[in-house]
Amino acid sequence: MNFFEKLRKLSKLQLIFLILAVGFVVYFNSLFNGFVWDDEEQILNNVAIRSFSNLPLIFKSSTFSTGGAGLSGWYYKPLMTASFMLNYSIWRLNPFGFHLFQVLLHLINAVLVFLLFSALFKPPLVSFFLALVFAVHPVNSESVVYISAVQEVLFTFFVLGGFLILLKFKTKKSLITGAFLIFLALLSKETAILAIPIILVYFLLFEKDKVFSWIFSSLAILSGYLILRVGIAKIPFAHFSIVPISEATFSERLLTIPWEITYYLRVLLFPRILATAQHTVIKNPADFSFWGLGILVLIFLSATIWTVLKLRSKLFYFFVFWFFCSLVLILNIFPLDMTVAERWLYFPLIGFLGMMGIIFAWINQSFPSLSRLFIILSLVAIVSLGLRTIVRNSNWRSGLSLYEHDIKINxxxxxxxxxxxxxxxxxxxxxxxxxxxxxxxxxxxxxxxxxxxxxxxxxxxxxxxxxxxxxxxxxxxxxxxxxxxx
CATH class of the missing domain: 1.25.40.10 (Tetratricopeptide repeat domain)
Incomplete structure (x- = not known):
């Protein structure tokens, strides 16, 4: 039996073990990184995380500590702060424990991605390779090794868990459990609101009998969240920021969208150059970054539409919606704290991989003779992505190493x-x-x-x-x- 046959005969449990093992090897060097960037305010100077007696406080105020100024800001991510509280109770201010928690949570997410894809399309080997890409992709490095970005990993964990339960819900109990996990995702990061339309579209496409139940559940989720955030914590959604994209006019933010989309596509497909604190703003429609990159965006959109028409797959429609819906939220139509950030791609990447999975599965079915070539190219891609992630993890070793590297790019x-x-x-x-x-x-x-x-x-x-x-x-x-x- 050759290598390819052995790979195809692996059980689901064996494939999960491989995902965990490969992911852990890739992120092993990050376990010895220190506290970096906002970790100082979120953890080192945040006295609120040092006692579980402060647990009610984090649900009644912002999650962002500014040291001597106390808890303040417009952020409302109480479960993120609760995770810091849990880690502090075990590890005190040893960054190793915080990194270990985040890496393990990311690996669980990779397994959940595998289970989700396995439940939605065949063959399982395609789901396995896609989950491996999610586990080792360099664009996820910031979300996994930057402790203050744990909300990306945390909300995705709850969304994936909730979605998997809702996919199979037959009873009222499972509906409540799935909806509750989506509610916890919202308490981890506001971006989890994306789960509501994404799951709704899935039910509209595949299980129309569940649409009404999900709409009712969504209203309950949003009501509970608004009561906590606006009614109790009194934290608004608008905020003031001095970053260039926040100071830009609405028309300037629209002009910047082609640059943002092409940036995200580049780091998804060719993640060679990675850096934090991206503040590009396009102010002139004559700028190539608007019209030139705009042409590339139109080509990408045209290719996506052509693929939709070619495949006529409802599942492909679903993942296209997942990717573009989550992408729209990070295009600064409503201004954010940066023009682009790699950590914001953690959740959209799943939709992107789902799109790729449908295409690969179609190719595998239409041209079975290419299956070995697909496996070889997938292995080469995963090794390359993993090596790039290991290097990027080392950039995050300390504040000095990160800024010294990124400032040369940005x-x-x-x-x-x-x-x-x-x-x-x-x-x-x-x-x-x-x-x-x-x-x-x-x-x-x-x-x-x-x-x-x-x-x-x-x-x-x-x-x-x-x-x-x-x-x-x-x-x-x-x-x-x-x-x-x-």
Whole structure:
């Protein structure tokens, strides 16, 4: 029996074991990473996570701690903070435990993706390879190794679990259980609201008798969420942000959409260049990034429509809806905190892989002689993606290593310049830190944090007069609590 025959004869349990094993090997190096970026505010400085007695508090306020300023902001992700609370109770401030929790949760999601695809289409080997791609794809690295992005992994876990239960629900109890898991997903991240229309479309396509039950359940889910968020926590959905895409006009945000879509397609298909803090804004319709990339987007949409018409598969319609519905939410029609972010693709990737799975299954059925070639190409792709993920995991080893790498790719990000300056300051490279704080200010003169940090540089150098000016500017721009303390 050759390799290909052995692979085809593996049981579902053996395939699941392989998914877990390969995924764990790829993310093993991330277990030894430290706390990075917002981890300082969400975990290190967040006293609310240090006692389970604060559990009611995280359901009545924002999940974002700003150290001396306490819990504040427009974020409402209580289950994310509850996960930090759980990990802190076991590991205290040892980042290893936080990373282990996140990696294991991601691997469970990869298994759930496999189970979902296996339930929806054949052959199982296609579902296996798609789940492996999900497990090791570099675009997921940020969601898996960045502790403060655990909400992506967490809400996806609840959505997949809830959807799998709802797929097979025959009783009122299973409907309630599935709906409750979707509710928990919403408490992990607001993006989980996507599950409501996605599941509705599935029922409309395949199980119309469940449509009314799901609409009623959805209303209950949304009502419960709004009562908690707006009624009890009093956290609105609108927020103020100084990032370029948030300051951009509506027309500028629309002009930026082709750049965003092509960026996401590029990192999905060719994830060679990855970086955080992307703040590109297209302001001129004559810019190639609008009309040139717009042509590429039209070609992609045309190819998708052609495939829909060619396959005439309701399942393909479903995954097209999953991908594009979740993509629309991250195109800054309503402004977000960045123009693009790799972690936002964690959930849309499942829809994208579902589309690819239907196409691969059709090719396998239409041209069975190509099945071995498909397996070989899949293995090559998975190895390549896994190696790229291992490298990206190492970029996230520390704040210094992350910013030092990403700033070479993304030189115009005001927050990246500031964060790199902070890490340089901490290791005593004061003069270099000063340069990056000044660059941050020149890129975004409204941001208070960079002025505060530049003030700390002047204070370290003994120039107290200039330091006071910077602290005062920080207070004027944002009423920044650290500037008061300094």
């Amino acid at each position: 030189k115009t990000a005001f927050d990246l310049q500031n964060n790199y300056g902070v890490e340089l300051f901490r290791v005593g490279r004061i003069d270099e830190a000063k340069i990056h704080f000044e660059r941050s200010i020149s890129l975004q003169p409204k941001w208070w944090t960079s002025f505060n940090n530049l003030g700390a540089v002047y204070e370290r150098k003994g120039d107290f007069s200039e330091a006071e000016k910077m602290y005062q500017k920080s207070i004027e721009n944002g009423n920044y609590y650290l500037a008061y303390e300094n």
